Amino acid sequence: MERSTLDLWVGLFVCAGIGALLILAMKVGNMTSIGLGNHTYTLYANFDNIGGLKARAPVKSAGVVVGRVSSIGFDNTRFNARVELSIDERYKFPKDTTASILTSGLLGEQYVGLDAGGDSANLGSGEAVKLTQSAVVLEKLISQFLYSKAAEGDNAKK
Amino acid sequence: MFNRSAVLNVRSIGHHAVDAVWRLGYASRFFGLTIASSGTSFRRLRLLIRELYFTGVLSLIIILVSGLFVGMVLGLQGYHTLQTYGSESALGVLVALSLVRELGPVVSALLFASRAGSAMTAEIGLMKATEQLAAMEMMAVDPIARVVAPRFWAGVISMPLLSALFSAMGIFGGYLVGVVLIGVDEGSFWSQMNAAVDFRNDILNGVVKSFVFGVAVTWITLFEGYDAPPTAEGVSGATTRTVVTSSLAILGLDFLLTSFMFRGF
Numbered sequence: 001m002e003r004s005t006l007d008l009w010v011g012l013f014v015c016a017g018i019g020a021l022l023i024l025a026m027k028v029g030n031m032t033s034i035g036l037g038n039h040t041y042t043l044y045a046n047f048d049n050i051g052g053l054k055a056r057a058p059v060k061s062a063g064v065v066v067g068r069v070s071s072i073g074f075d076n077t078r079f080n081a082r083v084e085l086s087i088d089e090r091y092k093f094p095k096d097t098t099a100s101i102l103t104s105g106l107l108g109e110q111y112v113g114l115d116a117g118g119d120s121a122n123l124g125s126g127e128a129v130k131l132t133q134s135a136v137v138l139e140k141l142i143s144q145f146l147y148s149k150a151a152e153g154d155n156a157k158k
Numbered sequence: 159m160f161n162r163s164a165v166l167n168v169r170s171i172g173h174h175a176v177d178a179v180w181r182l183g184y185a186s187r188f189f190g191l192t193i194a195s196s197g198t199s200f201r202r203l204r205l206l207i208r209e210l211y212f213t214g215v216l217s218l219i220i221i222l223v224s225g226l227f228v229g230m231v232l233g234l235q236g237y238h239t240l241q242t243y244g245s246e247s248a249l250g251v252l253v254a255l256s257l258v259r260e261l262g263p264v265v266s267a268l269l270f271a272s273r274a275g276s277a278m279t280a281e282i283g284l285m286k287a288t289e290q291l292a293a294m295e296m297m298a299v300d301p302i303a304r305v306v307a308p309r310f311w312a313g314v315i316s317m318p319l320l321s322a323l324f325s326a327m328g329i330f331g332g333y334l335v336g337v338v339l340i341g342v343d344e345g346s347f348w349s350q351m352n353a354a355v356d357f358r359n360d361i362l363n364g365v366v367k368s369f370v371f372g373v374a375v376t377w378i379t380l381f382e383g384y385d386a387p388p389t390a391e392g393v394s395g396a397t398t399r400t401v402v403t404s405s406l407a408i409l410g411l412d413f414l415l416t417s418f419m420f421r422g423f
Binding site for chain 1 (some may be wrong): 207208210211213214218254258259316318319320322323325326327334348351352353356357359361365
């Protein structure tokens with residue numbers, strides 16, 4: 001069996017196709033960054049209100065992405081939201097870490113922010129973050145503001 | 159009593175329905191037979207490589223050029239829409255997600271159906287009309303193993319590769335218009351794209367889509383050619399039907415696959 005120019009073209013085509021897939025995976029997708037689920041450990045956090053948080057949202061600490069939200073469920077004994085976080089194995093957090101739901105920018109996506117505490121013991125896999133802070137609900141904020149304004153007005157009248 | 163033409167109409171509707179079901183069954187048997195007798199095309203790789211050249215390599219130009227232009231148009235249109243919300247830095251996300259999830263697989267499959275699919279139908283239909291397939295059978299060569307199966311696998315292999323090339327080219331086009339021409343910030347273009355596009359959920363689902371389209375398009379194409387009436391008119395009709403049927407199949411399957419894949423969020 002001798003080689004022909006046909007083989008060369010087909011080889012080039014297959015290489016180009018696989019190359020395009022690799023470019024898509026590396027440059028466009030986040031294959032190189034974290035999120036493949038191989039070297040992660042799981043933490044849980046209960047929030048009274050998760051706002052618009054979605055599965056796969058990033059978990060950030062000091063602005064650095066350290067993990068992702070793997071699932072969100074409803075805890076039927078405590079009647080709040082139970083969020084499962086998968087954190088990169090390289091990053092350990094103290095026991096008294098605070099988890100809060102924050103928004104990137106004014107209209108950006110919501111993410112979970114972890115603020116490390118000062119405890120010497122670290123959170124292990126499957127443990128829960130005790131200190132949590134719910135998402136800010138804009139309606140509640142506005143109504144609080146309005147109520148306080150109304151109360152001020154009442155005081156001024158008296 | 160009954161109008162005679164009404165009776166004839168009902169009869170012809172019934173005839174068409176029965177005929178359609180019959181054809182579907184025949185097509186399914188043809189598909190099964192193609193899969194079952196595809197061993198030859200992998201043992202004699204030369205057959206497969208020849209067909210890969212005709213279906214894949216020769217479709218490259220149309221796929222690459224249209225990918226580039228689709229990406230450039232996406233860049234322009236996306237910029238004008240996003241600009242109203244002051245979020246033109248999300249242009250990369252818009253271009254990449256729409257290409258990788260939808261436009262890449264769908265448009266490249268449509269182009270593939272009209273570029274390579276129609277050629278395959280015409281070729282096989284003509285082979286049948288000139289009794290080459292019958293001659294092969296006379297020589298104890300199975301025409302499905304020798305002619306149909308290599309074309310089938312060539313289509314199935316080249317479709318995901320072509321759609322990946324389309325998407326990559328489109329993203330390059332979007333970059334060209336968005337970053338180089340309009341002046342969107344290059345860093346946020348790539349980094350936001352990187353953060354939003356997930357490998358498994360977006361890119362692999364796109365590959366699965368294009369694989370399914372590849373199977374559907376080549377199956378329809380080959381069956382139409384194999385089933386074509388052995389006349390000049392029959393072959394031309396089969397070629398037209400191929401493009402129409404496979405385009406409809408691509409769009410219908412796309413809706414189905416999308417509703418399965420991107421239901422969650």
